Amino acid sequence: MRSFGLARLSLAASVCGLATLPALLAAQGAAKTNQYGNPATLKPAPTTAAINVRDLQIRLYQFADDSMLGRQVGRVGNMKGTDMIAAEVKRLGLLPGGDNGTYFQTLPYHRRKFTDHSRLTVDGNPIEWNTDFVAVPGQRAPRSIAGVEVVFGGTQGDSTTQISSADAVGKFVVLLPNPNGARGGQGQAFAVRGGSAAPRSRFDDAVAIAVIDLDALTPAQRVALNEPIVASQLAAPRGAPVGGATGAAASRPSAPVDSIALLKTQLAALQPPATIRLTRDAAARLFKRRNIDGLSAGLKGGTVTASLDFVELPTEWARNVVAVVPGSDPVLKHQYVAIGAHNDHVGITVPVDKDSIRAFNIEKNKLLLANNMQGLGPEILSTIRVNMDSIRQVHPKARLDSINNGADDDGSGSMGVLEIAEAMMAMPVKPKRSTLFIWHTGEEGGLIGSAFFTRNPTVPIDSVVAQLNVDMIGRGRAEDVPGGGPDYVGVVGSFFDSKDLGETVQAVNTKQAKPLTLDYKFDEPIAWSGYNNIYGRSDHFNYAQQGVPIAFFFTGLHGDYHQRSDEPEFIDYPHYAKIANYIKDLVVEVGNGPRPRLNGTKPAKPRVIVP
Numbered sequence: 001m002r003s004f005g006l007a008r009l010s011l012a013a014s015v016c017g018l019a020t021l022p023a024l025l026a027a028q029g030a031a032k033t034n035q036y037g038n039p040a041t042l043k044p045a046p047t048t049a050a051i052n053v054r055d056l057q058i059r060l061y062q063f064a065d066d067s068m069l070g071r072q073v074g075r076v077g078n079m080k081g082t083d084m085i086a087a088e089v090k091r092l093g094l095l096p097g098g099d100n101g102t103y104f105q106t107l108p109y110h111r112r113k114f115t116d117h118s119r120l121t122v123d124g125n126p127i128e129w130n131t132d133f134v135a136v137p138g139q140r141a142p143r144s145i146a147g148v149e150v151v152f153g154g155t156q157g158d159s160t161t162q163i164s165s166a167d168a169v170g171k172f173v174v175l176l177p178n179p180n181g182a183r184g185g186q187g188q189a190f191a192v193r194g195g196s197a198a199p200r201s202r203f204d205d206a207v208a209i210a211v212i213d214l215d216a217l218t219p220a221q222r223v224a225l226n227e228p229i230v231a232s233q234l235a236a237p238r239g240a241p242v243g244g245a246t247g248a249a250a251s252r253p254s255a256p257v258d259s260i261a262l263l264k265t266q267l268a269a270l271q272p273p274a275t276i277r278l279t280r281d282a283a284a285r286l287f288k289r290r291n292i293d294g295l296s297a298g299l300k301g302g303t304v305t306a307s308l309d310f311v312e313l314p315t316e317w318a319r320n321v322v323a324v325v326p327g328s329d330p331v332l333k334h335q336y337v338a339i340g341a342h343n344d345h346v347g348i349t350v351p352v353d354k355d356s357i358r359a360f361n362i363e364k365n366k367l368l369l370a371n372n373m374q375g376l377g378p379e380i381l382s383t384i385r386v387n388m389d390s391i392r393q394v395h396p397k398a399r400l401d402s403i404n405n406g407a408d409d410d411g412s413g414s415m416g417v418l419e420i421a422e423a424m425m426a427m428p429v430k431p432k433r434s435t436l437f438i439w440h441t442g443e444e445g446g447l448i449g450s451a452f453f454t455r456n457p458t459v460p461i462d463s464v465v466a467q468l469n470v471d472m473i474g475r476g477r478a479e480d481v482p483g484g485g486p487d488y489v490g491v492v493g494s495f496f497d498s499k500d501l502g503e504t505v506q507a508v509n510t511k512q513a514k515p516l517t518l519d520y521k522f523d524e525p526i527a528w529s530g531y532n533n534i535y536g537r538s539d540h541f542n543y544a545q546q547g548v549p550i551a552f553f554f555t556g557l558h559g560d561y562h563q564r565s566d567e568p569e570f571i572d573y574p575h576y577a578k579i580a581n582y583i584k585d586l587v588v589e590v591g592n593g594p595r596p597r598l599n600g601t602k603p604a605k606p607r608v609i610v611p
């Protein structure tokens with residue numbers, strides 16, 4: 001599920017070693033399974049047509065493995081995750097539902113780089129690519145550099161030493177590196193892939209901005225600056241206002257707009273100054289000197305001409321996976337019941353001791369539960385103190401982890417939907433309507449994949465009779481969420497657009513051997529910490545905007561949400577299997593029953609709100 005910027009206080013606390021896991025960890029050390037009966041790892045194995053604990057474990061331990069690199073949209077890990085899903089649906093025999101007869105709908109994400117055909121000269125003398133200089137790629141190709149005068153602009157990040165904006169117009173501005181942000185290690189080199197220039201406001205009208213900080217990088221690190229590990233799209237995020245204002249700034253009354261200034265800003269964004277990194281020797285040659293000692297702001301140098309070969313390479317790092325189980329009715333098979341989950345998570349972040357961070361967040365969640373899920377201030381969080389010795393008895397050395405595996409979010413939904421696909425393919429008679437399986441990408445980035453699909457559907461959007469969204473169905477224990485337990489599941493929005501669909505959700509549940517406890521509280525505004533706007537935070541939202549009736553299933557947030565500790569070994573698999581089986585039955589019922597009718601202008605409400 002998409003985060004709305006929850007505070008990561010737990011990270012700071014875990015790094016400081018404030019948390020522990022009491023006797024629970026000792027039990028883990030003495031057994032091959034943890035307190036939930038799950039192993040730390042599980043080898044791949046064949047699955048069956050039945051939706052059961054073992055098959056869900058087999059799938060989720062693969063999908064939420066470190067090898068998937070956190071599955072973040074725009075990174076290679078997302079391709080790995082979508083490759084796995086597509087290979088499985090192909091093996092199971094589902095029909096391709098993506099673009100051009102494939103299982104993929106690829107979003108327009110590109111990797112941007114400069115090639116080694118890039119050249120730069122000063123007064124006709126060459127400065128060697130990677131040896132003397134590197135151009136750092138941004139979102140767009142930079143301005144042309146042809147016969148441009150070099151000027152020393154001062155020190156990066158220190159406006160008191162820098163030349164004025166007027167003196168930078170049309171110039172090749174050279175800067176000393178910021179002494180408080182020296183770059184040397186690999187991590188730092190990778191962090192500045194987007195550019196190392198001084199604040200844009202001062203040098204908007206420069207032709208290029210070059211920082212003298214390349215010496216600290218190894219040859220491999222210099223090459224890596226143009227082997228981007230992140231792909232992106234040029235379109236603004238969903239809902240972003242024109243002009244870039246967000247948050248409170250976007251809601252304030254607009255100030256008078258200087259049209260000339262606005263035009264200059266827009267043109268600068270379309271073709272920005274080049275961002276370049278130089279060695280000290282190359283910088284000295286730009287100023288016709290032996291070294292760069294004693295450079296003074298405003299000093300003029302030679303004349304630079306460059307041919308920077310900027311390319312945009314399409315990637316497979318942002319893909320929806322789309323597959324179809326055809327319906328059995330010759331007429332109704334042209335209608336679809338869509339079921340979806342999101343295939344992405346939040347990727348790689350700062351390494352932390354994952355045992356400590358989990359221990360801290362367990363204690364934090366206990367306090368949240370005791371405080372009626374109201375936010376905890378620093379004064380309460382600072383009281384979390386448990387002896388770290390109990391962790392170190394099991395794991396003597398800190399187990400640093402930087403990969404967010406997203407087992408529950410939304411590995412549980414993705415693999416649950418895959419299990420449903422396998423079960424339906426084994427049915428001797430398929431539902432009358434076709435079933436459209438969609439694993440959306442980019443939910444964590446702003447519901448990007450579902451927005452792309454609903455605006456560029458691979459089937460007519462008005463042929464989709466309902467969309468069932470499955471996002472985080474692997475937890476929901478009493479220790480995770482108020483009212484949680486082995487039969488708990490939250491249902492969101494099922495009555496909003498179609499009373500028929502809402503009633504079908506309830507009716508199918510009553511037919512279960514042991515009905516689930518359907519919790520509708522998230523249909524209403526709720527003051528719980530972290531639960532703001534649940535309805536608008538997952539992929540069903542984009543279908544609802546297109547007039548498609550939706551139902552969203554999830555088992556609530558928990559202490560491991562968006563943490564390195566959201567691992568397969570902490571999932572409640574019997575509970576997970578029960579929910580997945582129920583949703584499969586719901587898909588079949590909607591596939592065979594009357595088309596859910598829209599309510600009109602007024603949302604319906606379930607008769608009973610289950611606490």
